[in-house]
Structures are given as structure tokens and as C-alpha cells.
Amino acid sequence: MNMNRREFIQNTTLAASAILLAPSVLADEPKFPVVRIPESKRKFVSAAVERTIAQVQATIGNKELAWMFGNCFPNTLDTTVDFGMLDGRPDTYVITGDIDAMWLRDSSAQVWPYLPLMHEDLRLQQLIAGVINRQTRCILKDPYANAFYKDENKISPWKSDKTDMKPGVHERKWEVDSLCYPLRLAHGYWKLTQDTAPMDAQWREAVLLILKTFRQQQRKHGKGPYHFLRRTEVQSDTLAGRGYGNPIKPVGMICSMFRPSDDATIFPFLVPSNFFAVVSLRQAAKMLEAIHRDSDSANQCRSLADEVEHALRGYAVVHHPHAGRIYAYEVDGYGNSYCIDDGNVPSLLSLPYIAATRKDNRLYLRTRRFLLSSANPYYCKGKAAEGPGGPHAGIGMIWPLGLIIEGMTATTDREVLHCLNTLQKTHAGTGFMHESFNENDPKKFTRSWFAWANTLFGEFILQVLKERPHLLG
Numbered sequence: 122m123n124m125n126r127r128e129f130i131q132n133t134t135l136a137a138s139a140i141l142l143a144p145s146v147l148a149d150e151p152k153f154p155v156v157r158i159p160e161s162k163r164k165f166v167s168a169a170v171e172r173t174i175a176q177v178q179a180t181i182g183n184k185e186l187a188w189m190f191g192n193c194f195p196n197t198l199d200t201t202v203d204f205g206m207l208d209g210r211p212d213t214y215v216i217t218g219d220i221d222a223m224w225l226r227d228s229s230a231q232v233w234p235y236l237p238l239m240h241e242d243l244r245l246q247q248l249i250a251g252v253i254n255r256q257t258r259c260i261l262k263d264p265y266a267n268a269f270y271k272d273e274n275k276i277s278p279w280k281s282d283k284t285d286m287k288p289g290v291h292e293r294k295w296e297v298d299s300l301c302y303p304l305r306l307a308h309g310y311w312k313l314t315q316d317t318a319p320m321d322a323q324w325r326e327a328v329l330l331i332l333k334t335f336r337q338q339q340r341k342h343g344k345g346p347y348h349f350l351r352r353t354e355v356q357s358d359t360l361a362g363r364g365y366g367n368p369i370k371p372v373g374m375i376c377s378m379f380r381p382s383d384d385a386t387i388f389p390f391l392v393p394s395n396f397f398a399v400v401s402l403r404q405a406a407k408m409l410e411a412i413h414r415d416s417d418s419a420n421q422c423r424s425l426a427d428e429v430e431h432a433l434r435g436y437a438v439v440h441h442p443h444a445g446r447i448y449a450y451e452v453d454g455y456g457n458s459y460c461i462d463d464g465n466v467p468s469l470l471s472l473p474y475i476a477a478t479r480k481d482n483r484l485y486l487r488t489r490r491f492l493l494s495s496a497n498p499y500y501c502k503g504k505a506a507e508g509p510g511g512p513h514a515g516i517g518m519i520w521p522l523g524l525i526i527e528g529m530t531a532t533t534d535r536e537v538l539h540c541l542n543t544l545q546k547t548h549a550g551t552g553f554m555h556e557s558f559n560e561n562d563p564k565k566f567t568r569s570w571f572a573w574a575n576t577l578f579g580e581f582i583l584q585v586l587k588e589r590p591h592l593l594g
Contacts, residue, residue, distance in 0.1 A: 153188040156552045158199055165198040169242035170235065177586060181593035185545055186582065192552040194579025197231040197572045203271060204248045210318075213251030214271040218570040222268040222291035225259060226381060227573045228252055229302035230466065234580035236309050249310055253319040256303040260327040264334040265347050266290045267299045267383065283350035283364060295338070295347050297377035297394035298467050300331045301401040305475070308404035317412045325413050328405050332422060335398060338376040340369060349378060357384040357512065370454030373432030381465035382513035388451035388459055392437045393467040395429055396477035402426035438484065444491035448472075448484065461499050462492045463511035464520025464557065470509060471526045480532055493527065503560025506543050514557035514567055519547070521554040521574050525581045537585060538592050544578065554578050 160166065174194060178187040203214040215228035232249050239246035259269045265284075268291040270277075277291050284293045307320060337345040348364035360366045366378045366389045375398055376389040406422040409415045439449045439458045448469050449458035462469045470492050473480045491497055492509065501510040501519045509523030510516070521544060528540030547563035548554065554574035559565035585592055 153185070153552070157192050157195070163195075163199045164202045165204055165248060167195075167198055167235070167238070167242050167245045167248075169238040169245055170195050170198060172241070173238060173583075177582065181582075181586065181590075183545075183593050186541065186593060189545070189548060189552050190579055190582045193554060193575035194234070194582070196553070196575035198235075198248075200570070201231065201572045202248065204251055207254075210254055211247045211251030212255055213248050214255060215252060216572075217268075218572045219568060222270060223255070223259070224268045225256055225299040226267070226296070226302045228256065229306040230573050231576050233306060233309065234576050234583070236313055239310075239314055246314060246316070249306075250316070250319045253303070253307050253310060253324070256306070257319070257324045257327045260300065260303065260330060261323070263287055263290055263293065264300060264330050265295045266293045267296050267379070268292045279351070281352070284348060285346075292383070293349065294379040294383055295349065295377065296379045296381060296383070297335070297338070297375050297391060298381050298397055300334065301394070301397040301467075304328070304331070304401040304405050308401075308408060311408060311412070320408055320412050325409065325415065325418075328409060328422075329418060331405070332402075332418070332425065335375050335402070335425060339371060339373060340376055341371045345376075347378065360385055367453065368455075372436055372454040373428045374436065374452075374454070375429060380463055380513075381467060382463055382511060384463075384513050386451055388453040388457055390436070390452045390454060392433065392448055392450055392452065393469050393472065393475075393477075395433055395437070396472055397467040397475050399426045399430045399433070400476050402429075441491060441496070443496045444494075445487060446484065447488040447491050460491070461497060461512070462509060462523075463499070463513065464509055464523035465511065465513070466522060466526060468509075468523070468526065470523065470530060473530045474526055480530055489530075501560040505559070505561050505563055506547050507560065508540075508543055510557070510560075517560045518557040518567070519543075519560055520557050521547075522556075522577060525554075525574070525577050529581055529584055534589060534592060537589055540581075541585065541592060
């Protein structure tokens with residue numbers, strides 16, 4: 122059966138364990154079941170990843186977190202990658218988990234935490250190079266699509282969407298971050314390996330197409346070529362304005378018709394995604410100049426980044442009646458704004474994580490206080506837990522992605538520990554992260570197989586182990 126993400130947003134009750142035992146009780150009995158799939162069934166095995174798991178589990182004192190790390194960190198490699206060679210080059214297809222499709226965003230984020238281990242494992246490096254190679258072909262196929270199939274001839278269940286659907290495209294929701302993530306991955310890969318093989322002439326062509334697409338979606342000369350309508354009962358699965366979204370005033374920012382959650386934006390200037398574009402365009406400029414000696418295209422990337430950054434300063438900051446001067450989540454250039462956040466990345470909470478600002482930036486900190494308070498309509502506080510949520514899963518549903526990002530961008534032991542403790546007590550005995558869980562009952566969760574959240578949890582544990590190891594004791 123073909124399903125999209127929203128169809129997986131259904132409460133799933135765990136029957137494996139009646140009670141979530143505290144670590145002090147669990148330590149006295151063999152209570153951590155084997156939930157990682159057997160090695161013989163794993164899609165890809167990395168010696169460097171296995172060594173990291175062994176080292177972490179031997180180092181940290183909290184055995185439940187150690188068990189969770191051993192399940193979550195390798196989950197992308199265990200279950201979602203299809204690695205091989207195509208025309209003599211590495212090729213890696215990465216599904217998101219419970220949906221057989223490759224999102225440009227998710228596939229980048231899923232392998233990102235493995236980048237530091239490439240120097241220990243050449244085969245792992247080749248797998249990530251394969252992701253970059255496949256993403257390049259996907260972008261050249263359709264820069265406005267968010268998700269693709271491995272089989273170029275596979276027909277999407279969304280083939281009837283009123284947009285320019287192509288064979289091999291799973292979904293065609295235009296999201297600015299879909300083109301930022303591949304640039305981030307390529308830049309991270311290049312900086313750590315100095316290998317330029319994936320950044321060939323075809324990759325350069327894809328970068329120039331990204332630049333062209335971003336410019337089109339500034340909408341300075343009309344609405345541009347992209348439109349999208351879907352026959353649906355879910356309002357956020359289709360666009361207003363006859364498929365072009367709500368109106369904007371062209372001020373230099375880039376329109377994103379959908380969010381990283383794949384929900385439609387209300388106001389098309391999605392602020393965190395525009396911040397991400399600034400960072401990614403500057404990374405692209407460095408690579409174009411250093412690898413291809415293309416100073417002209419590099420300067421065009423920098424010029425667009427500067428323009429978007431200037432527009433963010435002028436239009437993304439609003440005065441909230443309770444929080445004061447903060448970043449809005451979405452704006453339209455006319456003065457209208459939407460002040461929330463979403464559990465997916467990029468989010469306002471994640472701005473330091475995507476290198477868009479510093480953790481101690483005053484405006485970010487003021488925005489952060491708003492986001493993590495009851496003034497944000499999607500911040501959740503229930504009987505079982507509290508943490509960031511978002512519109513995609515609805516009111517009262519906390520996102521582990523949001524909790525992880527809160528912990529990774531926190532500046533105090535207290536907040537990091539809060540995030541660790543919450544994640545530990547809300548995995549519902551599964552040993553894995555989920556898309557979201559109910560603030561009053563963690564056993565009511567969405568998506569039991571969501572590799573992005575699993576791998577990001579592993580990245581969080583590694584960061585804490587490096588920066589605050591005493592919190593894992």
C-alpha cells in the first residue's frame with residue numbers, strides 16, 4: 122500500500138512492555154530487549170559505526186540511554202539504505218523509514234551524523250558520496266520535488282496532483298529546505314574528505330539549477346512556474362491561491378510553499394528555511410570557487426545570500442505582544458506574520474544547529490524563550506512530558522526531533538538534562554525515537570520507523586558525550 126507521511130500519523134499502542142521501569146530498577150534485571158534487526162538483515166554495516174556504538178556503550182553510565190543509542194544511531198544504515206554502483210560511481214538510495222521514497226531533506230539528515238566517521242571507513246565514505254550523486258540526479262530531474270523513487274518509472278499515488286508530476290517523483294511539494302540540505306551535505310563531505318569526485322560537472326549543473334529555482338521563487342517577476350493543488354480533505358496538503366499560495370510582496374526572501382513537515386505554509390516566506398538558504402548558498406559559493414574555479418556563479422550565490430539575509434533583517438523580526446521582538450516563523454512581506462515553530466528542521470529553534478546564528482545571539486534567545494513557553498500555541502505540556510510540537514501531528518503531540526534540537530542548542534546542563542530525561546522516559550519501551558508522541562501518554566505515538574529522528578538522537582548523544590559527559594553518568 123502506498124501512503125504519505127500524514128497517513129502514518131496514527132496512534133500506535135505498544136504492547137511489548139506494560140510499564141516503563143526507571144533506570145535504577147532496570148539495572149538489576151535483563152530488561153533491555155534486543156530490538157535492533159539481526160546483522161544478517163542489515164542493509165549496510167560500517168565498522169566505524171559499530172566501534173562508535175561499542176565505545177559509547179562502554180563509556181556512559183546510563184545504560185538505558187546507551188541501549189537507545191545502540192538502537193538509534195545505526196538505524197539509517199541498518200534499515201533504509203540501498204548502496205551500489207551506477208555507471209562506475211557510488212549510488213545510494215535512502216528511504217525515510219516507513220515510506221519507500223527518498224526525501225532530499227531526510228536522506229541528507231539521516232547520513233549527516235556519520236560524516237565524522239568517514240576517515241575510519243572508506244566504504245562509509247563511498248555510501249555518503251552515493252547519496253550526493255543520487256541527490257544531484259534528483260535535483261536535475263525536478264528541483265521543485267521533495268521526494269523521489271529509486272525506480273525512475275514508478276508512478277506515484279499522487280500522480281493526479283495538479284502540478285507538473287514526472288515519473289520517478291513521489292511527491293512534488295516545493296520546500297526551500299529540500300535544496301538546502303544537499304548543499305549542506307556536499308559541503309560537509311568535502312570539508313572532511315577533500316574528495317571532489319561527487320562535485321563533478323553534473324553537480325555544478327544542479328547547483329546552478331538551485332540558484333535559478335531560488336531566484337524564481339523570490340517572485341520578483343510574477344508567480345513563477347510552480348503551482349500545486351491536491352484533491353484532499355486535509356487543508357495543509359494543498360495550496361491556497363489556486364495553487365500558488367497566499368500572496369507575498371517581493372522583498373528578496375524566497376517563497377517556500379511547504380514546510381519541512383510537508384505541510385503548506387500560511388505565509389510563503391518561511392523564515393527558518395530562508396536562513397538555511399543563506400547558509401547553504403554561501404557554502405555552495407565556496408565549493409564552486411574552490412572546485413570548479415567558477416567565480417561568477419560563486420558571486421551570484423553570495424549575492425543572493427546577501428539579499429535574502431538583508432530581507433530577513435527587515436521582515437522576519439516582529440513584535441510579539443507577550444514575547445517582544447522575536448523572529449516570526451512565517452511572513453509575507455506585507456507585515457503579516459505567524460508566530461509558532463515546528464518540530465522539523467529547519468525550525469526557529471534549530472537556527473544555531475544549521476549554523477544560521479550563534480546560541481548566544483540575543484534575538485535568538487528571546488525567540489527561543491517564546492518557542493519553549495505556553496505563548497507558543499504548539500508548545501506541549503502534559504502529564505507525561507513537555508516539549509516542542511507542531512501543526513503536522515496536531516495539538517498535544519511532542520516531537521522527539523524538537524526535543525533533540527532543544528538539547529543540541531541548549532546552553533545549560535539543566536536544559537540538556539531535561540531533554541535527555543524526556544527522551545529516555547518517552548520512547549514507550551521501544552528503544553527508538555518516533556515522529557511524535559502524546560504529551561499525556563507516550564505509548565500513543567506516530568511512526569514507529571522514522572530513521573531521521575533515530576540518527577539525530579545518536580548525534581545528540583555524541584555531542585553530550587563530547588561536551589557534557591557528566592550528564593550521561
